[in-house]
Amino acid sequence: MSQINTHPDPIKEYYIAYFDLLGYKDFFKSHPNKAEEFLSAIHDSIFNTKKYIQEINASLLGGKFGKLDINVKIFSDNVLLCLETGSEKIEMIEYPRFLAFLSIVADIQRNFILNYGLFLRGGITIGSLSFNEDFIFGQGLIDAVELEETAVYPRIVVSEAALSFIRQLHFVKQSDLDRACDIEKRAHLGENIKDEELSFCNSIMPVVEMEKLYLKVRDILLLHVFDRAVSLNYLYCVEISDALDTSMVKQLLAILEKMFPNEYRKLTGSNQDPLRLLERHKSRIIQKIKEFGQYNDIDISAPNAVKTAELREKILKKYLWVMMVHNYICQRRCNTLKYMIKSGSTCDIHFMRMTVEIIEDEISDEDATEKL
Numbered sequence: 001m002s003q004i005n006t007h008p009d010p011i012k013e014y015y016i017a018y019f020d021l022l023g024y025k026d027f028f029k030s031h032p033n034k035a036e037e038f039l040s041a042i043h044d045s046i047f048n049t050k051k052y053i054q055e056i057n058a059s060l061l062g063g064k065f066g067k068l069d070i071n072v073k074i075f076s077d078n079v080l081l082c083l084e085t086g087s088e089k090i091e092m093i094e095y096p097r098f099l100a101f102l103s104i105v106a107d108i109q110r111n112f113i114l115n116y117g118l119f120l121r122g123g124i125t126i127g128s129l130s131f132n133e134d135f136i137f138g139q140g141l142i143d144a145v146e147l148e149e150t151a152v153y154p155r156i157v158v159s160e161a162a163l164s165f166i167r168q169l170h171f172v173k174q175s176d177l178d179r180a181c182d183i184e185k186r187a188h189l190g191e192n193i194k195d196e197e198l199s200f201c202n203s204i205m206p207v208v209e210m211e212k213l214y215l216k217v218r219d220i221l222l223l224h225v226f227d228r229a230v231s232l233n234y235l236y237c238v239e240i241s242d243a244l245d246t247s248m249v250k251q252l253l254a255i256l257e258k259m260f261p262n263e264y265r266k267l268t269g270s271n272q273d274p275l276r277l278l279e280r281h282k283s284r285i286i287q288k289i290k291e292f293g294q295y296n297d298i299d300i301s302a303p304n305a306v307k308t309a310e311l312r313e314k315i316l317k318k319y320l321w322v323m324m325v326h327n328y329i330c331q332r333r334c335n336t337l338k339y340m341i342k343s344g345s346t347c348d349i350h351f352m353r354m355t356v357e358i359i360e361d362e363i364s365d366e367d368a369t370e371k372l
């Protein structure tokens with residue numbers, strides 16, 4: 001019998017991710033005959049999420065070396081992930097920890113979609129919590145839930161508190177960076193550079209390169225599209241290998257193989273083809289748009305027909321947003337136009353609601369470029 005906590009745990013600062021499954025409640029109303037199938041998918045996705053977190057916490061690279069000890073709380077369709085911030089925020093450790101936390105949440109979000117067709121909506125923030133096995137309390141949880149409520153679309157929105165932390169310089173001081181830029185500018189103009197100034201530039205170069213590396217990772221993990229909200233890019237794995245310097249990636253993998261051979265085998269063994277991921281993502285979106293993009297199955301004479309059509313259009317727009325994000329990544333970041341989703345829309349004459357049809361013609365990248 002587990003011991004009951006008689007006193008609350010102290011309030012600490014955490015990195016917090018909170019999300020729920022989109023369409024969870026409506027599914028049981030619309031598909032009562034598929035409840036068992038849906039329950040099985042949710043059970044498997046939740047089980048594999050907990051297993052994934054346990055493996056990270058137990059690994060040498062994530063748990064011991066990376067200090068990733070992520071707590072998971074699950075209730076119905078709600079999932080809460082928490083990682084306690086370092087007691088002393090040493091930038092060399094803490095900033096990579098937070099980026100790792102973001103990538104882990106993104107991996108979970110992507111796996112829900114690709115493996116189970118379950119789209120998520122939620123928020124990520126940094127805030128205070130009292131957290132134990134029996135009890136969760138704190139402003140951080142309130143902030144994360146409020147973020148989820150304002151997300152609207154199937155995305156995990158990043159809070160201003162988290163963005164403030166992630167946008168800071170973490171390895172080099174702004175004053176040192178400004179000085180180095182000034183020296184470089186003067187050198188390009190042909191001015192004489194003192195030995196002391198040259199020595200200074202050489203001394204900060206390693207931390208500048210580290211800052212640039214993490215800035216690239218940060219920019220790939222975040223999405224700035226269509227509105228002011230910044231959300232998590234769960235398709236970051238499609239483009240990260242192209243964005244990072246190849247030689248640098250090889251060096252990092254060589255170090256990983258030497259220091260953490262088990263983690264290296266897992267990472268390289270499970271590394272899926274990015275284009276295959278895009279293809280599977282495309283398939284999941286098309287499946288949803290076909291499900292919600294027409295109204296032919298709704299009996300117009302039914303008492304709740306208009307309301308049913310209204311709700312369906314509302315859901316359809318959420319997946320159209322996902323389709324636009326997918327196309328944005330294909331066009332702007334991957335330059336793989338053949339994986340874009342082509343569609344056409346019109347209006348249903350009975351309910352005067354938007355309908356969407358997927359255009360599944362096969363065209364080449366060159367033809368797609370001409371059409372755009």
